[in-house]
Amino acid sequence: SQQGEEDPQALSIQEGENATMNCSYKTSINNLQWYRQNSGRGLVHLILIRSNEREKHSGRLRVTLDTSKKSSSLLITASRAADTASYFCATDRRGSTLGRLYFGRGTQLTVWP
Amino acid sequence: DGGITQSPKYLFRKEGQNVTLSCEQNLNHDAMYWYRQDPGQGLRLIYYSQIVNDFQKGDIAEGYSVSREKKESFPLTVTSAQKNPTAFYLCASSTHPGETQYFGPGTRLLVL
Numbered sequence: 001s002q003q004g005e006e007d008p009q010a011l012s013i014q015e016g017e018n019a020t021m022n023c024s025y026k027t028s029i030n031n032l033q034w035y036r037q038n039s040g041r042g043l044v045h046l047i048l049i050r051s052n053e054r055e056k057h058s059g060r061l062r063v064t065l066d067t068s069k070k071s072s073s074l075l076i077t078a079s080r081a082a083d084t085a086s087y088f089c090a091t092d093r094r095g096s097t098l099g100r101l102y103f104g105r106g107t108q109l110t111v112w113p
Numbered sequence: 114d115g116g117i118t119q120s121p122k123y124l125f126r127k128e129g130q131n132v133t134l135s136c137e138q139n140l141n142h143d144a145m146y147w148y149r150q151d152p153g154q155g156l157r158l159i160y161y162s163q164i165v166n167d168f169q170k171g172d173i174a175e176g177y178s179v180s181r182e183k184k185e186s187f188p189l190t191v192t193s194a195q196k197n198p199t200a201f202y203l204c205a206s207s208t209h210p211g212e213t214q215y216f217g218p219g220t221r222l223l224v225l
Contacts, residue, residue, distance in 0.1 A: 030211060042119075042203055042216035043156075088155060092211035099144060099163050099210020100171070105155035 006089055006107040014112050019076040021107040023089030024069075030092040032065055033101065034074050037086045046074075046087075051094070079111045116140065119204050119217035126191065126198060127225050134189045134220045136204035145187040146205045146214065149173060156203065162187055163210050191222065199224050 007022045023032070031050045035043040047063045049056045049072065056063045062075040076083055086108050090101040117138040126132045136145065144163050148156040158171030162181040176195025181187050187206075191198045201221050205214040 033213065035214075035216075040201075040219070040221075042218045043205075043214075045213045045215065048213055090214075098169070100146070100158060100161055101211065101214060103148075103156040 006087070006104045008107060009105070010108045010110070012110045012112065013079060015079060015081055017079055017111075019079050019083070019109055019111070021074045021087050021109070023072045023074070023104055025072075025089075025091050025102075026070065027091075028067075028094040030094050032072050033090045033092075034061075034063060034072075035088045035090060035103075037088065037106070039085075043088065076109075079109075081111050081113045083109060084111050085109060117204060117206055117215055117217040119202075119220050121220060122218070124220055124222045125225050126222060129193045131190055131192050132222070134191070134202055134204075134222070136187045136189065136217060137185055138187075138206045138215075138217075139185060140206055140208075140215060141184070142206035142208050142215070143184070144207045144210045145181065146207075147171075147177070147179065147187070147189045148203045148205065150201045150203060150219075159189065159202075161210075198222050 005024050033048045034046040037043045049063050049065045060077045065072045086106040088103050088106045090103045120135045146161040147159040157173050159177050160179040162168035165184050168181050178190045201219050203219050204217045207214045
């Protein structure tokens with residue numbers, strides 16, 4: 001049972017361009033997290049944004065959260081070939097006592113030199 | 114070095130065999146998780162544990178078993194009842210449920 005759905009499924013851009021990925025979810029959340037996965041590796045946490053926050057920055061990453069639309073976006077500015085990876089959003093559902101995250105299917109980002 | 118480790122990196126299973134995947138963390142995290150990832154897919158939760166000596170089934174627990182006898186360790190056994198075990202298995206841990214998860218490097222399980 002997946003909560004988040006990333007859009008687009010795949011994104012291909014040139015180095016130096018910005019990359020925007022979106023995540024939509026269905027139920028109210030405590031927080032939303034973005035992770036990155038290089039091919040054949042484990043996931044790496046990028047940013048956690050809580051339900052009372054609207055925007056967070058980390059280096060070249062900018063995450064926004066719109067709880068009224070149940071959606072989030074991840075912007076990578078001035079992309080590099082090394083940013084090529086899959087990006088996943090994950091949500092912590094509000095009111096859940098299960099203590100787990102719900103991951104989306106991911107966006108595959110390819111950055112061409 | 115603090116972190117989460119998984120072994121082996123590759124594992125081969127014969128028909129009818131049970132195999133165990135290791136996951137160890139020295140981050141002093143209470144919660145641990147096992148996920149399965151198939152090619153081009155997202156993560157599906159197999160089992161998770163919020164505290165020592167307690168664990169819960171995830172979305173695809175059939176054919177798998179776990180134990181949590183120590184805080185640092187959360188091994189996953191893929192039993193012969195799991196008919197399609199070929200996948201990439203990821204272990205993760207977090208300080209508390211719902212918070213940031215830290216992932217191991219993964220184990221790729223292949224069937225001979």
